[in-house]
Amino acid sequence: MIDFELSPNIQGSRQMIHMLAEQVMRPISREFDEREHEKPTEFLNTMWSLSAGTSFGNDRDSEKTAAPSTGPKESNLASCVSIEELSWGDAGLYLTIPNAGLGGAAVLAAGTPEQKQRFLNPFKSGEPKWGAMAITEPHCGSDSAALQTTAVRDGDHWVLNGTKIYCTSGLMAAEKSDGFVVVWATVDKSAGRSGIKSFVVPAHTPGMKVIKVENKLGIRASDTAMIVFEDCRIALDNILGSPDVKASTEGFKGAMATFDATRPLVAASALGIGRAALDFAREALERAGITIRYGAAASTLTAIERDFMEIESDLHAARLLTWRAAWMMDRGKRNNLEASMAKAKAGLAVTRVTQKAVEFLGPLGFSRKLLLEKWMRDAKINDIFEGTQQINMLVVARRILGYSSKELS
Amino acid sequence: MFDLEMTEDQKLIHDTVASFAKAEIRPLARDCDETGVIPAELADKGFELGLIHSAIPEDQGGYGETRSAVTGAIVAEELGWGDLSIALHLLAPRLLVYPLIDAGTPEQRAQNLPAFAKAFHAGTAAVVEPRFDFDTTRFATTATAKDGGFVLNGAKCFVPLAQESETILVLAQLADAPAAFLVPRGAAGVTVGEREQNMGIKALATYEVALENVQVPGSARVGSDAASLERMVNQSRVALGALALGMSRAAYDYARDYAKERKAFGVAIAQKQAIAFILAEMAIEIDATRLLLWEAAWMLDQGKDATRECVLAKRYASNAALKITDNAVQVLGGHGYVRDHPVEMWLRNARGFTSFEGMAIV
Numbered sequence: 001m002i003d004f005e006l007s008p009n010i011q012g013s014r015q016m017i018h019m020l021a022e023q024v025m026r027p028i029s030r031e032f033d034e035r036e037h038e039k040p041t042e043f044l045n046t047m048w049s050l051s052a053g054t055s056f057g058n059d060r061d062s063e064k065t066a067a068p069s070t071g072p073k074e075s076n077l078a079s080c081v082s083i084e085e086l087s088w089g090d091a092g093l094y095l096t097i098p099n100a101g102l103g104g105a106a107v108l109a110a111g112t113p114e115q116k117q118r119f120l121n122p123f124k125s126g127e128p129k130w131g132a133m134a135i136t137e138p139h140c141g142s143d144s145a146a147l148q149t150t151a152v153r154d155g156d157h158w159v160l161n162g163t164k165i166y167c168t169s170g171l172m173a174a175e176k177s178d179g180f181v182v183v184w185a186t187v188d189k190s191a192g193r194s195g196i197k198s199f200v201v202p203a204h205t206p207g208m209k210v211i212k213v214e215n216k217l218g219i220r221a222s223d224t225a226m227i228v229f230e231d232c233r234i235a236l237d238n239i240l241g242s243p244d245v246k247a248s249t250e251g252f253k254g255a256m257a258t259f260d261a262t263r264p265l266v267a268a269s270a271l272g273i274g275r276a277a278l279d280f281a282r283e284a285l286e287r288a289g290i291t292i293r294y295g296a297a298a299s300t301l302t303a304i305e306r307d308f309m310e311i312e313s314d315l316h317a318a319r320l321l322t323w324r325a326a327w328m329m330d331r332g333k334r335n336n337l338e339a340s341m342a343k344a345k346a347g348l349a350v351t352r353v354t355q356k357a358v359e360f361l362g363p364l365g366f367s368r369k370l371l372l373e374k375w376m377r378d379a380k381i382n383d384i385f386e387g388t389q390q391i392n393m394l395v396v397a398r399r400i401l402g403y404s405s406k407e408l409s
Numbered sequence: 410m411f412d413l414e415m416t417e418d419q420k421l422i423h424d425t426v427a428s429f430a431k432a433e434i435r436p437l438a439r440d441c442d443e444t445g446v447i448p449a450e451l452a453d454k455g456f457e458l459g460l461i462h463s464a465i466p467e468d469q470g471g472y473g474e475t476r477s478a479v480t481g482a483i484v485a486e487e488l489g490w491g492d493l494s495i496a497l498h499l500l501a502p503r504l505l506v507y508p509l510i511d512a513g514t515p516e517q518r519a520q521n522l523p524a525f526a527k528a529f530h531a532g533t534a535a536v537v538e539p540r541f542d543f544d545t546t547r548f549a550t551t552a553t554a555k556d557g558g559f560v561l562n563g564a565k566c567f568v569p570l571a572q573e574s575e576t577i578l579v580l581a582q583l584a585d586a587p588a589a590f591l592v593p594r595g596a597a598g599v600t601v602g603e604r605e606q607n608m609g610i611k612a613l614a615t616y617e618v619a620l621e622n623v624q625v626p627g628s629a630r631v632g633s634d635a636a637s638l639e640r641m642v643n644q645s646r647v648a649l650g651a652l653a654l655g656m657s658r659a660a661y662d663y664a665r666d667y668a669k670e671r672k673a674f675g676v677a678i679a680q681k682q683a684i685a686f687i688l689a690e691m692a693i694e695i696d697a698t699r700l701l702l703w704e705a706a707w708m709l710d711q712g713k714d715a716t717r718e719c720v721l722a723k724r725y726a727s728n729a730a731l732k733i734t735d736n737a738v739q740v741l742g743g744h745g746y747v748r749d750h751p752v753e754m755w756l757r758n759a760r761g762f763t764s765f766e767g768m769a770i771v
Contacts, residue, residue, distance in 0.1 A: 002419075002479050003412045004704045010411075077411055294720040295639075297544030310728075313701065313721040320700035321693070327411055341693045390686075397685035400692045401669060408680050 007071075010078050017082050020050075021089025026371075029090040032221035033374050037213055039176075040093060040221060047097045048128035076261070076326035080268035084319075087272025088279075091378045092221030094269060099123060101169055102262055102386075103131030103182040106198055109258040110240040119180060119200055132173035133258075134164035134183045134227055141166075142391045144184065145193045145252065149229065151185040156236050158199060160185055160207070160229040166385070170225025171210050179203050181227065182240070193252040200238045207232030218377030263339040263386055264325040267346035270382035271322060274315045274350040277357035277375045281308070284361055304360065311353040318346040337399040344392035347383035354379040413703075419480055426487040429458060430655075434491030441612035442754050445604075447498045449529075455499035456529040460484070464510055469518055470526030476507075478644060478706035482651040486699070489655025490662075493758045494612035496652055501569045501613075505532035505578050508589060508641055512632030517591065521576060531573035534589075535565035535618050536580050545587070545642050550620060552581040552588055559583070559590060559630065561598075561623040571601045571616035578631065579620065580638075587638050589631040598623035609757030640709070643719040647706045650726035653762045654698045657730045660737035660755045661691040667750075668740055678740075687736050694729045701725050727762035734759040 006014070024046060032040050086094040100107070100123050107119050123129055140146040149162025160183060164170075173179040181201045188195035201208055212226040236243075282292070285304065292308050293301070301309075321342040328335035354376040358365035365372045383389050398408050415423060433454055441447050456462070465471025488496035506525050509518050524530045538549050550563025561581055571577060571594065579592045592599060602617035632638065665688050668679035678684045701722040708715035734756040738745035745752045 001412055001414065001416050002703055002707060003410060004707050005410065007410045071410065074410070294717040295546060295642075297542060297546070299542040300544070309721060309724060313725045316721070317697035317701055317725065320704060321697055323411060324413055324696075324700065327413060338696075341696060344689075345693055345697060393686050393689045394682070396689040396692060397682075400665065400688060401679050401685065403680065403685075408682070408685055 006077075006081065007074060010074065010081050013078065014081050014085055017085040018088070021085050025086070025089030025093050029093065029371060030368075030374065032090075032093060033218075034220075036215065036220040037223070040096060043093060044096060044098055044128055051097070051099060073330045074327075076264065076329040077323060080264055080322055080326045083265055083268040084272040084275065087269040088276045089272075090221065091269055091273050091375075091381075092219040094272075095168060095219055095222035096172070098128035098130050098172070098177065100129075100131035100179075101173070102133035102258075103173065103180055103200075105262050105265075106133055106182040106258045107131075107200065107240065109261055110198060112241070115200070115237075115240060122178065127177065129177045129179040130169045130172035131179050132167050132169045132181045132225075134167045134170065134181050136164065136166045138163060138165055142388055145196065147184055147186065147196065148189075149183065149185040150189070151187050151197065151199055151239075153187070153236070154233070157233045158236060158239060160199065160201065160232040160234065163226065163228050165226045166214070167225045167227055168385070169223060170227050171213055171223040174201075174203055174208055174210050174225065174227055177203060181208070183229065187243075196252045197243070198240045199234060200240065201229075201232060201234050202238075205232055205234060217380060218374065219381050257336075259387060260325075260334075260336050260339045261329060263343040263392070264322050264329070264335075266382060266386040267318065267322040267325070267342040270346040270350035270379065271315065271319050273375050273379045273382070274311075274318075274346075274353040277354045277372060277379075278312060278315060280370075280372060280375075281357040281360045284364075307356055307360075311349075311356050314349045315353050318342065318349040321345050337396060340387070340392040340395040340399075343387060344389050344396060347389050347392075350379040351383045413700075415483065419483055422480060423483050423487065426458060426484050427490070429455070430487045430491030434488070434495050438492035438495065438612075439748075439751060439754065441492065441494060443748075445611055445614070447495055447612050451495065452499060452529040455495075460499055461502045461506055461529075462526040465506065465522050465526045466510065466518070469522035471522070476510075478647055478709040479703055481644075482647055482702050482706045485648050485651035486655040486658070489652035490659045491655075492612070493652060493656050493755075494610045496655070497569060497610065497613045499529075500648075502530060502532035504534035504536075504569070505574070505576060507644075508534070508578055508631050511641070512589075512637045514628070516628065517631060521591070531570040532576065532578075533568055533570045533574045534578035534580065535568045535571070535592075537565065537567040539564055539566040539617065548580055548582040548587055550579065550581040552583040552590060554583070555624070558624055558626045561590060561592065561620045561625065563620050565618040565620070566605065567615050568601075568618045569613055569615050571618055572604070572614065577618065579618075581620075586635045588633075589638065590625055591629045591631060592620070592623060592625055596623055596625070607761070609754070609759070609761050611757075639716065643705075643709060643715055646719040646723035647702055647709065649762065650698070650702045650705075650723040653726040653730040653759070654695065654702060656755055656758060657691070657698065657726075657733040658695050660734045660752055661688070661695055663750070663752060664688065664691070664737040664740040667744075684740060687740060691733050691736060694733060698722075698726045698729050727759075730759040730762050731756075 028040060100120055104120055107116055135144050137147050151158045151160050173181050180203060183199045183201050184196060185199060186195040187197055207230050209228050210225045211228050214224040216224060290304060292305050325335045325338040325342040328338055358372050358376050361372055364370060437451060462471040463474045464476045467473040502525055509521055525532060537543060552559045552561050561579060574594055577592050577594055579590050580587055598621040600619040605615045668684050669677050671678050705715055705718035705722040708718050737752045738756050741750055741752055744750055
């Protein structure tokens, strides 16, 4: 039955996480934007102690949910709601939270049951750990089928060679914790997409080295690493899924299927930044005596009211698209189209919302005394990573038109 | 718990109305637009779907079903996909029927409703006023209490089916608040003008209605609290938004199919990103609109205060309809501009949505 009420469980955790976002993240938000490349150690430890064993804020694994659930699964939706709250607090800090992250999502999407146990169980205890995913290379981003990192079998090992960039939490995952990096590489360049597989490289593996941490427009609290793999040897069973290179694109598709799970989560982060800006702007306008009159006649609306209503409904539309994509995942429905719709819409919406919010506040909006300008900078990444707006539009277009990537490129 | 699955009942209703829209409404849409006439047989067939009488109480001859704004939005989307003029024609009697069901006295219901439960019967409401600053919270048409009754003065426009309706529900300002009154079309001082000539929605017969010292008894007032009127306006926002959504989807379906057929430079134009991205954006905005409307409707069904959600969803739906129908014309190029294809009609119709908030309380 059509119902827009979140379950009591989700509402409860949303309240709790909102408090955390307000009391723990906001106070250090500006500090770790200014002190790029410094670790918010206290925050990381707090989050790890809160999350160890519960995969808090990153609840992609139904096996790990603490409470025995009755009724349909809702872990993806719960994650979206949690991530929106955390990103309302600070999107950069949210990305630094120790967990299996996108690497974990890849393991869940493409790994065998044994691999899920082996790679994800360590995240339930011990010291803080990070998982990361390395896809993008200096010469290719959206066109991930063109990647050049190679994996060559040598006896009981795979040997990786290549350079990866824009790897979120790559430094933490590769060198500063006992986490892992999931690396996309080709086992057979002549096989094109069929040759692309993903590999789990444990932290501190010889031959894996972070050579640069990027300076960025926003989400500065989060490390974005360039990682070089030079004769990096990993165990044979660290390849996710089947090692066979058939005349199929199963491996590539498996890797791409990761995005169906992660795109709604990135969209959810965008929503949190957008709501932070919207909430702030609404309160600031109210203090200045400007309230948004929703039922008022169109001819009496001010430009601010019109703009505000437009960005507010744009953001909420993105939220509902995001929740739908997560809900479908929870119900076991294929959500490739809907995940891309949500991501395309949310990335664009948050970009516009935050830019408008800066405009509403005039010179104050431009000032670093407030967080608005930071949110505008943080927002933009959501229009880019985990598939740019344009790539997601392309996915949507192919799906609605029934075209292959050859027919519509 | 968050859920987007229709109930089995809703699916059945959806499928029934969708096939009616496809088989009965769409084939007549262009003719109706050109001639300005909607055949009576079509209205009769539409009536058989239960669009009006399913909500009329059993003791007045209806089915007495509980109304749901969500189900209403699902139905309106399908009718709007068929044709906007015909949809509004079929739904127009609700303008009178629903306020009576919600807020009418037993006498008002007994007197008016049975006729609407038997067959398609014209009924309407006079809401919109011919002025640029029209405001549903503050009507320029006035009602003044006098001798236990009321005296109405003002001008209304976009009143659908006014010429055929025996009774018109007139919305007017009574002191500081809007109020609704049952006015016989033949009452002294009521003048139904010439049929309006509009840019779009041409098949729907709409009229100006002038009220000059029209006297009605105290028993003509429908409902007495502002909250029920606010609720009616909100219901109309969702319903109008859903009609707009249906039309957006019609334009999208048509443009998508055309773009896959039409060849340029050796491939279907849909294989070019310039066209494919337009279509992708349409698809996203259509789904976004539907979710916003469903949520607003769900809030109404829950009895929550939903003004903000209804206003935002209606605005979103109107803006999306204008953009999507405009882009549909663009995708068809010159073929979109000629009347052999329906997209130009949808563009003309879409323009209306930003102009007549509160026209239909459906």
